[in-house]
Amino acid sequence: MQSQRNILVAFVLNLFFSVLEFVGGLWVGSVAILSDALHDLGDAMSLGLAYGLEKKSQRPPDAGHTFGYARYSVLGALITTCILLVGSVAVIAGAIQRLLHPVPIRYDGMILFAVIGILVNAAAAFVTHKGNSMNQQTVSLHMLEDVLGWAVVLVGALVMGFTDLAVLDPILSMATALYIGYHAIRSLIRVGGLFLLCTPKNTPVDRVRGAVMELDGVLDVHHIHLWSFDGLANCATMHVVTNRDPHDLKEQIRHLLSHMDIVHVTLELEKENEPCTAPTCQPIRHSHPCHHHHH
Numbered sequence: 001m002q003s004q005r006n007i008l009v010a011f012v013l014n015l016f017f018s019v020l021e022f023v024g025g026l027w028v029g030s031v032a033i034l035s036d037a038l039h040d041l042g043d044a045m046s047l048g049l050a051y052g053l054e055k056k057s058q059r060p061p062d063a064g065h066t067f068g069y070a071r072y073s074v075l076g077a078l079i080t081t082c083i084l085l086v087g088s089v090a091v092i093a094g095a096i097q098r099l100l101h102p103v104p105i106r107y108d109g110m111i112l113f114a115v116i117g118i119l120v121n122a123a124a125a126f127v128t129h130k131g132n133s134m135n136q137q138t139v140s141l142h143m144l145e146d147v148l149g150w151a152v153v154l155v156g157a158l159v160m161g162f163t164d165l166a167v168l169d170p171i172l173s174m175a176t177a178l179y180i181g182y183h184a185i186r187s188l189i190r191v192g193g194l195f196l197l198c199t200p201k202n203t204p205v206d207r208v209r210g211a212v213m214e215l216d217g218v219l220d221v222h223h224i225h226l227w228s229f230d231g232l233a234n235c236a237t238m239h240v241v242t243n244r245d246p247h248d249l250k251e252q253i254r255h256l257l258s259h260m261d262i263v264h265v266t267l268e269l270e271k272e273n274e275p276c277t278a279p280t281c282q283p284i285r286h287s288h289p290c291h292h293h294h295h
Helices: 002-028 031-057 071-100 106-129 134-163 168-195 207-214 246-258
Strands: 218-229 235-244 262-270
Touching: 002 031, 002 106, 031 071, 031 106, 031 134, 031 168, 071 168, 106 168, 134 168, 168 207, 207 218, 207 235, 207 246, 246 262
Parallel strands: 235 262
Antiparallel strands: 218 235
């Protein structure tokens, strides 16, 4: 598959480069380069995971995974995010040490690395930007962030070269780490929402229930559940009370919900006076939905 191959190319580029950076960062004595190395290693790991899990997440449902494998790509996002968070904390700790005990830096080496960094990541961003899967678009965005990160290092190195302000280096690396950390936390909240089966942001329960209630012959809708596999494919189950012909109604409801990004719909149809057997059949009290952000 095209999207998987693109992710693989970006993965190889990044892995190779982050190893180069760790060596180079130590040689140049720059924590800004080391923190970028960490960022790139995080990217490489996430790309590797994205590649493997993207591949796995395409598999059709089977007896062991009746819902299919879509969650595997979410798992990849979760692991990557945690790696990046731990990395950010480590980088900030290192930078604080540097602020307390400044170290001389080889600016020429730093400038060289920054230029290579910009080129490698721009290439990776270009390779992945044609993707249509969400995984791949995220990857492309990552690469562009890296290009910006390196541009910052380049400017910093040039300024330090002229002014000898070695203190700029740890400051730059902290800025990078905070930026990565912020995005990682946002991603964590989103992924957490999926694993906790939160109602998807774009399909609130009231809206779904209201839309189904407006259909001809629908007397009541209850026992309604909404969740999402991967932030893209949403699912719904509900009990619908009606005296109409069930086949027409089912088609109508499915059609209606498909416009709300709900792809898996399971309907239980009940006659007007039929008692509902579901043990938890209480109307949903309106507590606050858990917020996870889609972007």
